[in-house]
Amino acid sequence: MDAIKVQGIGKKYKRGQYAGYLTLRDSLMGLFKRPQTDNPLSKKEFWALQDISFEVKEGEVIGIIGSNGAGKSTLLKILTGITEPTAGTALIKGRVGSLLEVGTGFHPELTGRENIYLNGAILGMPRSEIRRKFDQIVDFAGVEQFIDTPVKRFSSGMQVRLAFAVAAHLEPEILLIDEVLAVGDAAFQKKSLAKMEEVTQKQGRTILFVSHNMEAIQNLCETCVWLDNGQVKMIGQTKQVIEAYLKSSVINQAVKKFSAKQNKEAQINKITVKNATGQVTTVLDFACPFSIEIEYELAKDIPQFFLMLKIGHESVREKYVLIGLSNDNNYPNPTKKGKYKAVVIIPPFLNTGRYNFFVALTTHMIPYLDSSESISITLNQLSSSPYPMIHRNPESQVLIPLKWNITQPF
Amino acid sequence: MNPQVRIIKPKKGIVGIDFKELINFRELLYFFTWRDLKVRYKQTLIGGTWAILQPLLTMVIFTVFFGQIAKMPSDNIPYPIFSYSGLLLWLYFTNALTSAAGSIIGDERLISKVYFPRLLVPTSATLRCFVDYGLAALILGALMIYYKFLLTPAILLLPVILILTWLLATGLGYLLAALNVKYRDIRYAVPFFVQLLIYVTPVIYPLSLATGKYHWLLSLNPMTGLVEAHRAAILGHQAINFPLLGLAALTTIILFVVGITYFKSVERYFADII
Structure with missing residues (x-):
């Protein structure tokens, strides 16, 4: 029996200026503009x-x-009815519960209870059900002492644990989950994962699970x-799909060879990207260091010669995370x-995502003696993240634990 | 148990109201109302006192300027109780309307992350305001004792008047809340227009003051019939004007249907554009 049957689902969005809310002026101005042609997919x-x-x-x-x-979250939003x-239809059999963003419904002024x-x-739980599971939820989140404190005084870790605990105790027939396991510290992640396994295996619930965490x-x-x-x-089978997915995220080869150019004083011959264990790959674990090896040749002595490496996020041009x-x-x-042969070790400081880097041979005097094309690398979450909280914020490109020192000098 | 099958597909035209779903989510309506009340009483220093101070101070100012200085007629009853009985319903209406209008964009995060019937949000906003009404009504009770007013059988009509006022505030609230998602101008326009509206509603002055075409024009405002009937039902100082109340009820129902229909037809875009 199919619990979910999705057929030809499509979702069209507007982009640019007209995405999102308008002012009345925009709409009134729109009345006087030429109506859009009947091109079904206009530029916007x-x-x-x-x-x-x-x-x-x-x-399943x-x-x-x-x-x-890629549309993962949009798909879940459609299936939950948000x-x-x-276009298309989806048939859903049974009560749907969703765990879209942990803690969405929390109000900071209200207590944990x-x-x-x-x-x-x-999330659609009847009051009687919440009452029945209340102790289990509190226990799972481990916030007993703070249960009557306003949530705004909770640490972010506690908030996340509490929110996950509520959601994990939902009992719908179908559960849609978006990236919830990337929260909390390593120990809590493990506990959450175990809870998810229990839910799926023992209770036989249908689950749709979106995550960047391949593990x-x-x-x-x-x-x-x-x-x-x-x-x-x-x-298809998870293992095969993941393998294909990880392979495909390599746009450029991990080993890039450059053909010899005429009359170059300096030239790059080969660039190799290796992961922490020395394997040649451009699919890297964001939590591990990786290395870039550059083989190059100087045709003569070049005073003040040096190499330059620029790494930038693929979505940003002409600005770099690091030079x-x-x-x-x-x-x-x-x-x-x-x-x-130069070997550069890049420590783990970048968030997951796709980055481009290029290497240039240069001196202070001349722009570039030679430079490589951009080479794409993909940082994935392949193991449990050492920076769980930072990772939760996809807006952060750089992951470095900061040192804070908060005092009350007055 | 026979699990329900839900079909998700693009909807077209006017969308009916899923009453079964609303009933399933009735607890959430309660929780939204409870949340907003709780938060308000936690965040403000004197909590519910605001609900009393607002009409009380307005009544004092009205009494001084309109009652004493301008010698405004008040249907032969003391001006303080005249204006307070009008203000009580008027403030319920404006507070409910303003809260409902801003309610959907106020719960932006929930709307874009979780599914639930969107109607619940403005509905809980207008229901919640009845708590303020109840608190403010205590002052009216005190004034009635002070001026020696006795309740008459007309009071039995009060629930009907309150339901109609709720329908009016909620229907218009649906309309404005939905428009607010698309046009953020509404947020600024609503408080301003609500302020102006008091002048075309017999709160400060009695309807009997307006004659001829003005009387007729004022009657088109559904709040005219409701405020007049509210005052008469509680104070019993004059008979309830049933034709006027009937007209108000008709206008209210039309506006409610328009509001809920518009809301239902655009709610599917809320999560995309909010």
Whole structure:
């Protein structure tokens, strides 16, 4: 029996100036503008999802993966009824519960106890059910002592634990989950994962699970859907889909060779990207260091020669997260004629996502003696993150624990 | 148990109201109302006293300027109790309307992250304001004792008047809340227009003051019939003007239907554009 049957679901959004709310003036001005031509997809619109079809059997746990903007969250929003599809139909059998963003329904002024009831009601739990599970929820979250304190005085970790605890005790037939396991500290993540496993295996619940955490997807789901640019790229056994997905996120090869150019004083021959264990790959774990090896050649002595490495997020052009120079420190920085190999170790400080880097051979005098094309690398969450809280914020590109010192000098 | 099957597909045209779903979510209506009340009473220093101070101080100012200085007629009853009995319902209406109008954008995060019937949000806003009405009514009770007014059988009509006022505030609230999602101008326009509206409602002056075409024009405002009937039902100082109340009821129901229909037809876009 199918619990969820999705047929040809599509969702069109407007982008740019007319996305989101308008002012009355915009609408009034619109009246005087030429009406849009009957082109079904005008320039300002795009399909966030197109022709999505798949089925989920009762009791099946299905994972949904894909890069940011692939349409995963839009799909869940459609299935929960938050937003409506532009095309297609979906049949859903049973009560749907969703765990979209932990703590959405929390009110900072209300106490933990009050928020459990409120959040439960928002998630569709009857009051009697919340009352019955109240102790279990508090116990799971581990916030007994603070239960009558306003949530605004909770640490963010406590808030997240409480919210997850409420949601995890929901008992709908179908559960839709978006990235909840990326919250809390490592110990709580483990506990959450165990809870999810219990829910899926013992209780036989149908679950749709969206995550960037490949480990969690692999542990929980038999089947996996890979969304790419709003379309289903692949459906099948989780292991195979994940492998294909990880492979595909490599746009450029991990080993890039450059053909010899004429009359170059300096030239890059080969660039290799290696992960922490020395494997040649551009799919990297954001929590581990990786290295970039640059083989290059100087045709003559070049005084003040150095290498430059620029790393930027793929969505940003002409601005970089980091620019490194080989003469920055007291490392040897040879300038004599010869063949060289430079190895740069990039420590784990970047959030997950796709980054481009390029290498240039240069001096202070001349722009570039030679430079590589951009090389794309993908940072994924392959293991449990050491920076769970920072990772939760996708707006943060750089992940560095800061040192805070808060005092009361007055 | 036979699990229900839900079909998700693009809807077109006017969307009916899913009463079954509303009943399933009745607890959430209660929780929204409870949340807003609780938060308000926690965040403000004197909590419920505001609900009393607002009409009380307004009544004092009205009494000084309109009652004493301008010698405004008041249907042969003391001006303080005349204006307070009008203000009580008037303030309920304006507070309910303003809260409902801002309610959907106020719960932006919930709307874009969780599904529940969107109607609950403005509905809970207008229901919540009855608590303020109840508190403010205590002062009217005190004034009635002071001026020696006795309740008459007309008081039995009060629930009907309150339900009609609720329907009016809620219907218009649905309309404005939905418009507010799309046009943020509404947020600034509502308080301003509500302020102006008091001058075309017999709160400060009695309807009997307006004659001829003005009387007729004022009667088109549903709050005219409701405020007049509210005053007469509680104070019993004059007979209830049933034709006027009937007209108000008709206008109210039309506005409610318009409001809820518009809300239902655009609510599916809320999460996309909010």
